[in-house]
Amino acid sequence: MKKELAQGEQICPRCLGTGRYSYNQIDGSVCYGCNGKGVTPKLPENTAKTLKLIVKTDRWNKYTFRNGDQLKAKFCNLSEKDQNPIYMVSDKWGRGFKLRLSNIEKNCDIIK
Numbered sequence: 001m002k003k004e005l006a007q008g009e010q011i012c013p014r015c016l017g018t019g020r021y022s023y024n025q026i027d028g029s030v031c032y033g034c035n036g037k038g039v040t041p042k043l044p045e046n047t048a049k050t051l052k053l054i055v056k057t058d059r060w061n062k063y064t065f066r067n068g069d070q071l072k073a074k075f076c077n078l079s080e081k082d083q084n085p086i087y088m089v090s091d092k093w094g095r096g097f098k099l100r101l102s103n104i105e106k107n108c109d110i111i112k
Ligand SMILES: [Zn+2]
Pocket: 012, 013, 014, 015, 016, 017, 018, 019, 020, 031, 032, 033, 034, 035, 036, 037, 038, 039
């Protein structure tokens, strides 16, 4: 069966579109790459898959991130509204929040 791809989607490279991957007792055989959907958001050109950031604002206290914190960000998907990339930004304890790239650029130094 061939999947219809929406714009900005690609066949999941981990399970090749089946949504199934190696079995484990917690989640069965659901693919972690796509949560069983078989498709993942396509990374646009000129968009980094991962980012390293240093927080440069006190306004991110609401996310538990403090000024000066070094964080990692991983591309999640594109905003449906304006196609701005959305990243999962997480600290060293693994607490994470989905934040838009425009927000990240405004409030962080991005280290390459
Ligand atoms: Zn998959």
